[in-house]
Amino acid sequence: MTSWWETIWAGLLIVALAAFTVMAILVTIGGAYDLVRMLKELRDRPR
Amino acid sequence: MSDAVLDALRETNFSTFDWAIVIGYLLVSLVIGILVRHLATDMTNYIGAGRSLGSWLGIATMTGTELGLVTVMYSAQKGFKFGFAAFHIAVLAGVVTFFVGLTGFIVAPLRRLEVLTIPEFYERRFDRRTRVLGGFLLAFGGILNMGLFLKVGSMFVVGVTGLPPDGLALPIVMTVLLVLVLVYTVLGGMISVVITDYLQFVLLSLGMVLTTALAIRYVGWHEIFVTVRERMGTAGFDPLQQEGGFGPAYVTWMGILGLVGCAVWPTAVARALAMKNTTELRKQYMWSSLSFLIRFLIPYFWGICALTFIANQADLEGLFFTPAPDTETLEIRIEEGNASEMPGGSESAASQSDPPPAAAPSTEPPLQDLYAMPLFLGRILPAGLLGLISAAMIAAFMSTHDSYLLCWSSVITQDVVAPLRKEPLTAEQRIRLTRWLIVAIGIFVWAWGLFYEGSDDIWDYMAITGAIYFVGAIVVLVGGLYWKRASRRGAFAALLTGCSAILSLEPIRARLAALVAPLTQLSVDELRQAVFSSDRMNLASLLLTVIVFISVSLLFPDEPDASVVGESKGAQA
Numbered sequence: 001m002t003s004w005w006e007t008i009w010a011g012l013l014i015v016a017l018a019a020f021t022v023m024a025i026l027v028t029i030g031g032a033y034d035l036v037r038m039l040k041e042l043r044d045r046p047r
Numbered sequence: 048m049s050d051a052v053l054d055a056l057r058e059t060n061f062s063t064f065d066w067a068i069v070i071g072y073l074l075v076s077l078v079i080g081i082l083v084r085h086l087a088t089d090m091t092n093y094i095g096a097g098r099s100l101g102s103w104l105g106i107a108t109m110t111g112t113e114l115g116l117v118t119v120m121y122s123a124q125k126g127f128k129f130g131f132a133a134f135h136i137a138v139l140a141g142v143v144t145f146f147v148g149l150t151g152f153i154v155a156p157l158r159r160l161e162v163l164t165i166p167e168f169y170e171r172r173f174d175r176r177t178r179v180l181g182g183f184l185l186a187f188g189g190i191l192n193m194g195l196f197l198k199v200g201s202m203f204v205v206g207v208t209g210l211p212p213d214g215l216a217l218p219i220v221m222t223v224l225l226v227l228v229l230v231y232t233v234l235g236g237m238i239s240v241v242i243t244d245y246l247q248f249v250l251l252s253l254g255m256v257l258t259t260a261l262a263i264r265y266v267g268w269h270e271i272f273v274t275v276r277e278r279m280g281t282a283g284f285d286p287l288q289q290e291g292g293f294g295p296a297y298v299t300w301m302g303i304l305g306l307v308g309c310a311v312w313p314t315a316v317a318r319a320l321a322m323k324n325t326t327e328l329r330k331q332y333m334w335s336s337l338s339f340l341i342r343f344l345i346p347y348f349w350g351i352c353a354l355t356f357i358a359n360q361a362d363l364e365g366l367f368f369t370p371a372p373d374t375e376t377l378e379i380r381i382e383e384g385n386a387s388e389m390p391g392g393s394e395s396a397a398s399q400s401d402p403p404p405a406a407a408p409s410t411e412p413p414l415q416d417l418y419a420m421p422l423f424l425g426r427i428l429p430a431g432l433l434g435l436i437s438a439a440m441i442a443a444f445m446s447t448h449d450s451y452l453l454c455w456s457s458v459i460t461q462d463v464v465a466p467l468r469k470e471p472l473t474a475e476q477r478i479r480l481t482r483w484l485i486v487a488i489g490i491f492v493w494a495w496g497l498f499y500e501g502s503d504d505i506w507d508y509m510a511i512t513g514a515i516y517f518v519g520a521i522v523v524l525v526g527g528l529y530w531k532r533a534s535r536r537g538a539f540a541a542l543l544t545g546c547s548a549i550l551s552l553e554p555i556r557a558r559l560a561a562l563v564a565p566l567t568q569l570s571v572d573e574l575r576q577a578v579f580s581s582d583r584m585n586l587a588s589l590l591l592t593v594i595v596f597i598s599v600s601l602l603f604p605d606e607p608d609a610s611v612v613g614e615s616k617g618a619q620a
Contacts, residue, residue, distance in 0.1 A: 005132075006272055009131040012134065013348060016337070017256065019337055020252065020255075020256070023338075024252035024253070026103070027248060027334075028252070033101075038104065038241070039083075042238065
């Protein structure tokens, strides 16, 4: 018989995986933009 | 190692194409270090990437650092041994990180003060003496803490590629990986760390989602739950059951570790201090809470999938699990304190009424359960994807190593050496010293990994070595930031008292139990499980540190004109 805990952990795993996939896409795109901006900023700083 | 074990480990889908992917990634990391070298012109750029991280890049780099290969390995080991009950650690880590993001607890005031390291805050809030002591304890606990990273990471590479684990392969893999990390960290500092962390995030997130989907497809969603239920009973799902190896005290301690992991552990705080402002920082933490959840949850699940896979393979089950002993043998094993080696169980799991089903008889000692997950991946993932996952894992290994090396070396430079010198160090001298320290720590980690013969449970080792630093640090940080009566002497005494966490080490706990046993009605083993468990000992150590901090601060307050910074005095700095 499936217990409460089994249902909770199964649900958590599915939700977390879906949320992580969305986050990974956003961070990949946003991170690339941030990275380029950071490198430009560091390059242009006075030494 | 017998031929059967070696054959089992050699049987992998890892091909020449996979090697090409891995080597290609390693070369890219090396080139990045060389290309960004000229940007690391001063200490703020070298250890803080010029404080110019945007929130998306901050999330990627924080995930990259905190999702190390060692985390994946010990988490998979936890899932393999304790089943779904281990998931509570992931949930607590995620919830606490979200709370820190929502409130800015600890990290926001630290960022506003514009300090580069935590001990630097100690000096601004208390005095130089506290900074030096804090820096020393931080570096000492931290370097010991990363002592096994190299070895465990290399065990993954050996396990997944099918290299022989008992020959020269392990030390060679350790040496190659270490040299690569040292080169690009020494050259580029935090800037190259951030770039490689970003690459790792992209590779690893793709690899984790794909691998999880394939693992479920291979072993079967329903079968996973059935296997855990059959082997561990309800304790394999319920973290509050003492028999599963956890229980309420353990869960409480994991909540505190969740806070430490995101807001007190210096490598995580280093990211917070490198953010552009506190708004970006809080956004970074709220998003990263998902990474803090996932970094444990997915590897636990891989460990459970490996358990399901191995339990259903006659040739492998005999290698990882000793046959279920009869009652008499079981009692002897518990007396000897070996119960944690029981299949699918912890110390207390060995006393369950439904012992796991008998495995194939074997005269070999069981294979280290750390090899279970890489062996599982090596068997189920197709060529190409296996190379991608391995590159992602090696990336995870490298990005944790580079951040840790940079963190501990900069703490020694900024917080131990510089404050003790009469003549101030120039920026160039600081960077040069930090680079030498990175190399020295790297050599130590290499030697420690080769020669240290410790317990198999990596999580325990890491939690205790880390606690030497963070038990004192969490009290002094929170007290220093939010309690205006916190005093210099109180902080100094609290940092020293925090070292009592070292009493949680297994050999010391065993001695304490043996010492106390004659004075009680309980046996040594009952005492070790009921009183001197590592979670209870750590909680006691934390409580003692809080008491010492408050008492000494009240008994020996600072002079009224002491320069004070922090939230408690309106963050004047």
